[in-house]
Amino acid sequence: MKLSESCLCSIRSLVKSTAALAAFGLVSSPLSAEELKVGFLGPMSGPVAVYGTESLAGAKFAFDEIGRSALLGPHKIKLISADDRADPGAAAQAVQRMIEVDQVIAILGGQTSATTAAAVEVTKAAKIPQLSPLAVDPALTKQNNPWFARIAPSADVFSTNAVQWMVDKHQAKSAYLIVRNDNWGVPLADAFEAKAKELGLTIKGRVTYEPTAREFKPMLSKMAETKPDFVAVLGFYTESGLMVKQMAELNIKTRIFVTTAPGVPQYLEIAGPAADGTYGVLYYYSGSIQTDNAKAFVKNWQAKYGRLPSQYEGMGYDAAYVLAESIRRANSAGKVTPQAIRDAIFTIKDYPGATGPITILPNGDVKRPLPFVQVTGTQVKLDYVTK
Amino acid sequence: MELTQLMSGLAVGCIYALVAVGYSMIYRALGLVNFAQSDIMMLGAYIGYSLLMAWPTMPFWLVLVVATVLTGAFGMVIERIAFRPALKRNVDQLYLVLLTLGIGIVLSNAALLIWGANPVVYSIPLTHQIYAVAGYPFPGVYVYIAVAMPLLLIGLQLFFSRTWVGVAARAVADDKETASMMGVNVGVASGVSFAIASGTGALAGVLYAPISFVSYDMGVIGVKAIAAAVIGTLGSVPGAVIGGLIIGVGETIGSNLISTKYMDSIAFMVMIVILLLRPTGLMNKEVRV
Numbered sequence: 001m002k003l004s005e006s007c008l009c010s011i012r013s014l015v016k017s018t019a020a021l022a023a024f025g026l027v028s029s030p031l032s033a034e035e036l037k038v039g040f041l042g043p044m045s046g047p048v049a050v051y052g053t054e055s056l057a058g059a060k061f062a063f064d065e066i067g068r069s070a071l072l073g074p075h076k077i078k079l080i081s082a083d084d085r086a087d088p089g090a091a092a093q094a095v096q097r098m099i100e101v102d103q104v105i106a107i108l109g110g111q112t113s114a115t116t117a118a119a120v121e122v123t124k125a126a127k128i129p130q131l132s133p134l135a136v137d138p139a140l141t142k143q144n145n146p147w148f149a150r151i152a153p154s155a156d157v158f159s160t161n162a163v164q165w166m167v168d169k170h171q172a173k174s175a176y177l178i179v180r181n182d183n184w185g186v187p188l189a190d191a192f193e194a195k196a197k198e199l200g201l202t203i204k205g206r207v208t209y210e211p212t213a214r215e216f217k218p219m220l221s222k223m224a225e226t227k228p229d230f231v232a233v234l235g236f237y238t239e240s241g242l243m244v245k246q247m248a249e250l251n252i253k254t255r256i257f258v259t260t261a262p263g264v265p266q267y268l269e270i271a272g273p274a275a276d277g278t279y280g281v282l283y284y285y286s287g288s289i290q291t292d293n294a295k296a297f298v299k300n301w302q303a304k305y306g307r308l309p310s311q312y313e314g315m316g317y318d319a320a321y322v323l324a325e326s327i328r329r330a331n332s333a334g335k336v337t338p339q340a341i342r343d344a345i346f347t348i349k350d351y352p353g354a355t356g357p358i359t360i361l362p363n364g365d366v367k368r369p370l371p372f373v374q375v376t377g378t379q380v381k382l383d384y385v386t387k
Numbered sequence: 388m389e390l391t392q393l394m395s396g397l398a399v400g401c402i403y404a405l406v407a408v409g410y411s412m413i414y415r416a417l418g419l420v421n422f423a424q425s426d427i428m429m430l431g432a433y434i435g436y437s438l439l440m441a442w443p444t445m446p447f448w449l450v451l452v453v454a455t456v457l458t459g460a461f462g463m464v465i466e467r468i469a470f471r472p473a474l475k476r477n478v479d480q481l482y483l484v485l486l487t488l489g490i491g492i493v494l495s496n497a498a499l500l501i502w503g504a505n506p507v508v509y510s511i512p513l514t515h516q517i518y519a520v521a522g523y524p525f526p527g528v529y530v531y532i533a534v535a536m537p538l539l540l541i542g543l544q545l546f547f548s549r550t551w552v553g554v555a556a557r558a559v560a561d562d563k564e565t566a567s568m569m570g571v572n573v574g575v576a577s578g579v580s581f582a583i584a585s586g587t588g589a590l591a592g593v594l595y596a597p598i599s600f601v602s603y604d605m606g607v608i609g610v611k612a613i614a615a616a617v618i619g620t621l622g623s624v625p626g627a628v629i630g631g632l633i634i635g636v637g638e639t640i641g642s643n644l645i646s647t648k649y650m651d652s653i654a655f656m657v658m659i660v661i662l663l664l665r666p667t668g669l670m671n672k673e674v675r676v
Contacts, residue, residue, distance in 0.1 A: 047604060049504035210651055212607050214599050217395045218639055219647035238506055242599060249517055250391055251524045269508040270600050272515030 036327065036336065037078050038063075039098035041091055041109025041119055044083035048236065050264060051111040051312055055133050056081055058309065058316025059108055061301065066324045073331060077324065084110060088118035095122040105338050106131065106327075108319050111312075113137035113183045120148050129326075129342040133319035134283065134312065137183050138191070141364040149345050149364040151319050151353075152283060155184075159191035159234075161370050161386050162257065162281055166230050167199050169372070169384050170255065174202040176228035178219065178243065180235035181208040188234040188259065204228045209239070216243050217250060224252045237261035241270025248274035255279065262373050262380045263311040275375045279383065284314035284355035285371035288385050297354035318353040322360075325351060391523050392639050398598065400635020401532045405539070405591035406612035407619065407627035409584035415560045415622040416580035417474070419483050423465075423491035424588055425609020430494055431458040431589020432601040433502050439509055447513055447531060454593045455586040462585025463578045465490060470581070471574055491606065498603040506602040514597040528597040535590060536628075543583070543624060552579055560622075614658040620668030629669060633657060 040059055042052025063077050080102050082094035091110055098104045099122065107123055107130040110116035116135035123130040124147050132140070132150040136158060140148060153161075166172040175196065179189040189206060196203050204226040207219050220243060223231055231247075231254050233240045240258040247256070255277075261267040262280035271278070286298050286308040297317060301309040309317070322345070329347065330340035348360040356369040372384040406428050413421040435454040438445055445453075469490060473483060508514060516527030547553040552575070558566040559576035567573050592601075599605070615634045619626025634654045641653035649656075661669065 045499060045504050047504065047506070047602060207647055209648070213651060214608070215395070215399055215638070215650070217392050218642040218650060221389065221392055222643075222647060238600065238602075245515070246395075248515075249395070249524050249526050250389075266505055266508070266600075269510075270506065272508075274515070 034075050034336070035078050036072075036075050037080055037102050037104045038323065039095065039102065039104040039107040039109070040079055040081040041084055041094055041098075041107060041115065042081070042111040043086040043115070044081070046085045046087075047238065048086050048112060050266075051086075051134055052083065054310050054312035055111050055316030055319070058313035058318075059133075059320040060316075061304070061313070062317045062320035062324070065300075066320070071324060071328055075327070075331065075336065077327075080104060084115045084119075086112050086115060088114045091115035092118040092122050095119045099123070099126045099128055104128065105336070106323055106341050108133065108316075108323060110135060113140065113187075116140060116150075117183075120145060123147050128338050129345055131319055131323050131345060133315040136187070138187050139183075145364065146346075147342055149360050149366075151315065151322055151355075151358055151360075151366050151368065153368060153370060154365055155187040156191040157365075158259070158281060158370070159188050160195040162232070162259075162372075163192055163195040163199055163201055165281075165372050165384060165386075166257070167201055170230070172201060172229040172255075174204050174226075174228045175230040175232055175257075176204045176223045176226055177206040178216075178223065178231060178233045178235070179206060179208045180239065181210055184236070185234045192232065192234070209235070211236070211239075213239065214242060215246075217246050220247055220250055220252060224250070224254070228254060230255045230257055232257045232259075233261075234259055237264040237267040238270060241267045241275070244271040244274045244278055248272075257281075260311065262375050268375065268378060276377060278375050279372065280375075280380075281370055281372050283311045283370075284318075285311065285373055285380070285382055285385075286314065288371040288382050289354070289356045289369070291352055293352050294354045294356070314355045318355045318358065321353060322348055322351060322358060389523075392643070393636065394523075394525065394529060396636040396639030397632065398526075398529050398532050398635070399638075400632040401536050402591050402595045402598070402631070403608070403612045403615045403634050404536070404628040404631025405587050405594070406609055407615035407631045408539075408543075408624055409588045409591075410613060410616040411619070411622055411624055411627040412580050412584040412587070414616070415624075416556065416577050417470070417483075419480065419487070420613065420621070421584070422484065422487040422609075423494060424487075424584065425606035425612060426491040426494040426498075427458060427462060427585045428588040428592040428595075428609065429498060429601070429603065429606045430461065430592070431455070431585075432592030432596045432605065433498055433507075434458055434589065435593040435596060436502070436507050436509060436601050439511060443510065447511065451531070451535065451590060451593050455589045458589030458592075459582040459586030462581040462583075462588075465585070466578045466581035467574075471577065474577070495603050495606060502601075502603065504603070506600040508600050509596050511597070526598070528594065532594050535594060539587065539590065540625075540628065546583075552576070556580055611654045614654050618658050618661050618668055620670035623668070623670040626668060626670035633661075 044052045084091035111134040113135045116132050130148050134152045136155045138154045138156045177189050179185040240261040257279045263282045268275050326341050326344035329344035330336050351358040359367040370386045373380050374383045409424045431454050435450050438450050513527045518525045555571045556576040556579050615630035616627045619630030637657040638653050642650040
C-alpha cells in the first residue's frame with residue numbers, strides 16, 4: 001500500500017498514521033531492516049564552527065525524532081559526521097572517506113560554499129546524493145550536476161530578495177556594498193548589483209575587504225561620504241559586528257543590512273548596542289512559520305534546550321527531514337539506493353518543513369520563504385517574510 | 388581625513404607597537420624573532436576574558452595588571468622549558484625559529500580547545516563605551532591605551548636603567564660571554580626578557596579585546612607588528628613603538644589616499660619603502676634601550 005501525497009501535509013500526522021498502519025501490518029517495507037548510513041559534513045572547529053555544530057545539532061534532533069517514529073519502517077539511520085574545518089581540502093577527503101570506508105548512501109553538507117564545492121566533485125564522481133543545508137554559492141547549481149541539491153536559497157535569491165525588500169518595504173533609492181572577498185560575499189554582491197540595476201536602486205559604491213581584516217574605519221568613512229539609504233555588509237557575522245560597532249564609533253548613522261548576522265548571538269555581542277536597528281535576512285527565523293510542523297519543532301526544541309532554535313539548527317533539522325522523506329519515497333518505490341534517493345530528492349514539492357514549505361527545483365536549487373529581520377534592543381524581530 | 392580616524396589609527400598603532408616591543412625584546416636578548424609573540428598576545432586576551440568571567444566586576448585596570456603578570460610568568464616558563472635547553476645546546480638558529488612557530492601553533496590550538504572556536508567579547512561596559520570629546524566620538528578603551536603606553540615605556544626605561552636585573556639583561560643582550568664572566572646569570576636575564584615580552588604581549592591583547600573581539604586566531608595582527616618592529620630596527624624598544632605608530636597611522640592615511648581595498652598591504656608597502664631608504668630601520672643600533 002502506498003501512502004498518498006496528502007498525508008504529507010504534516011510530518012507528524014504521517015509518522016503517526018504510518019506507525020498506526022504498521023502496527024496492524026498494513027504497511028510492508030519493500031526491504032528488510034537495514035542500517036542506513038548518512039554522512040554529515042561541516043565545520044565543527046575554526047572561526048565558522050557555528051555553521052557546522054548548529055546545523056549538525058538540528059540534523060541530530062531530526063534523526064532522533066525519525067528514529068522514534070515509523071517514518072522509515074524498519075530502517076534506522078546512522079549519522080556519521082566529519083569536521084571539515086571550513087577547509088575545502090579537508091572536506092573532499094572527509095567525503096571520500098565517508099563514501100569509501102563508511103559506505104554512506106547520502107551526504108548532508110557542506111555548510112559553507114567552498115567546502116560544498118569541493119565535496120560536490122567527490123559525490124558527483126561516486127554518484128552519491130548530496131543535500132546542503134546552508135551553501136549559497138550560485139555556481140553550485142549551475143553545473144548540471146544531478147547529484148547535488150540544497151535547501152538553502154542561492155546567493156542570487158538572497159540578494160534579489162534583499163534588493164526587492166529594500167525598495168518595496170523601505171523605499172530605498174540607493175545602497176552601498178561592503179563585500180567579503182570570497183565566494184560568499186562576491187556572488188551575493190554580483191546578484192545584488194544586477195537586481196539593483198533592474199529595480200533602479202542606485203549603487204553608490206562597492207568595496208571588498210579581506211576575510212582577515214578587523215579595522216574598517218577608513219572604508220566606512222568613505223562609504224558615509226556617499227550618504228546611501230542602505231549600507232549592505234555582505235560578509236560573516238564577525239566582520240559585520242565589527243563594522244557596525246565601528247560605524248557607531250565614527251558616528252555614522254545609516255540603515256544597515258548585515259545579511260544573516262542577526263541570527264548569530266556573537267554578532268549582537270560584538271556589535272553591542274550599535275546592533276540595535278540593523279537589518280538582516282535569515283535562512284530561518286523561529287516563529288515566522290505558522291504551520292503545525294513549525295510550531296511543533298519550536299515547542300519540542302524549547303522543551304529540550306530551553307531556548308528557541310537558531311537559523312542553522314532549523315536548516316539542519318529540515319535538511320535531515322527532506323533526506324529522510326526522500327529515503328521513505330525511495331523505500332516505497334522498492335529500493336533504497338543512492339540513485340533512488342537522488343531521484344526522490346528531486347520530487348520534493350511543497351514539503352511542509354519546519355522552516356517553511358520546501359520545493360527542490362530541477363537544477364537542485366530550492367524555493368522557500370525568506371524572513372527579513374530587524375534587531376530591536378537585544379531581540380531579533382521579524383520584519384517581513386517572502387512567499 | 389577626520390580626527391576620529393586618526394585617533395583610531397593611533398590606537399591600533401599602539402597595539403601593533405606593544406606586540407612589536409615583545410618581538411624586539413626577544414630579538415635583543417636572543418637574536419631571534421619569536422613568532423609565538425602574537426599568540427602570546429592572544430593568550431593574554433583570553434586570560435583577561437577568563438578573569439572577567441570569574442570576577443565580572445573586576446576593574447579593567449586590574450584585569451590588565453593580572454593578565455600581564457600571569458602571561459609574563461607563563462613566558463618565563465616557556466623560556467625555561469623550551470628555549471633555555473635549546474640555547475644551552477647551541478642549536479642552529481633555524482631550529483629556534485621553528486621552535487617559536489611550533490609554540491605559536493600549540494598555543495593557538497590550546498586556546499581553541501579551552502575557550503572554543505567562537506569569538507568571545509569582554510562583557511563589560513568599556514567594550515561599547517563611546518564618549519563625546521569636543522563633538523568627536525571617543526571609545527572608552529582609548530583612555531586606557533593612552534595611559535598604558537607611556538606608563539609601560541617609562542617603566543621599561545626605569546627597569547633597564549635603574550634595576551640590577553634590567554642592567555644585567557642589557558649586558559647579556561650586548562655580550563653574553565663577557566656578562567657571564569662578570570657573574571651575570573645569563574639564564575635569569577633571558578627569562579626576564581621573555582617575561583617582559585610576554586607581559587607586554589598580554590597588555591596588547593587585553594587592550595585590543597574591547598576594540599575588537601577575542602579569538603584563537605587573533606594572532607594574525609602579529610604580522611603587522613613584525614613589520615613595525617623591523618621599521619623601528621629589530622631590537623630597539625623605542626623603535627618598535629615608533630614603527631607601530633607609523634603602521635597604524637600609515638594604514639589609515641594610506642587607505643584614504645590610495646584605496647581601502649589595499650589597507651592590509653599598506654603596512655608592508657610602508658615597511659618596504661622605509662627599508663629601501665634605511666636598510667637597518669629607523670633607529671641607530673646604539674639607541675635601543
